[in-house]
Amino acid sequence: MPNIIATAEAENTGEAYTTTLQTNRHMLIADEPFDLGGQDLGPAPGDFLCMALASCMVITLRMYLTRKGWEISWIKAKVNLVKSTDNAAGNNIFYCSVSFGEKLSTEQREKLCKIAKACPLHRLLNKPSDIITLLD
Missing domain, CATH: 3.30.300.20 (K homology (KH) domain)
Structure with missing residues (x-):
């Protein structure tokens, strides 16, 4: 098995581009800015x-x-x-x-x-x- 130095998961449930990110115990939001069709809810x-x-x-x-x-x-x-x-x-x-x-x-x-x-x-x-x- 390779030595994994970092890991992350992303899930989009159809709310435009707003995506929930999880890594270890931390949850974040990624999105796109308004001008690209996103809701700008996260970076x-x-x-x-x-x-x-x-x-x-x-x-x-x-x-x-x-x-x-x-x-x-x-x-x-x-x-x-x-x-x-x-x-x-x-x-x-x-x-x-x-x-x-x-x-x-x-x-x-x-x-x-x-x-x-x-x-x-x-x-x-x-x-x-x-x-x-x-x-x-």
């Missing part, structure tokens, strides 16, 4: 993908800062996704920016940028992936 799937990457970077940075004993009051990450059809390179691009509550030295900034890029989802999204879809 769109692409937003969840950006939220996952942003949160992974912030959590990884907080773990590093805690281990090093660096006092940083807050960390913010913003992730924007640009689809491959909207740029000349032909690749999907995640634009990530990270900011901190305190002023950092150049050395600290370089190290923290390296740590942000080492978060598990950053590494995962930088590699090619296969998606296997089966119908029950």
Whole structure:
């Protein structure tokens, strides 16, 4: 059996695009915005993908800062996704920016940028992936 690192289930019961998501003990709602025919009751799937990457970077940075004993009051990450059809390179691009509550030295900034890029989802999204879809 492969090592499953994350799992989620989604169910749509016909209420336009509003979809209930479940992972472990957590339930969330995904939807599409009004202009795409949704009811805007939750983030769109692409937003969840950006939220996952942003949160992974912030959590990884907080773990590093805690281990090093660096006092940083807050960390913010913003992730924007640009689809491959909207740029000349032909690749999907995640634009990530990270900011901190305190002023950092150049050395600290370089190290923290390296740590942000080492978060598990950053590494995962930088590699090619296969998606296997089966119908029950």
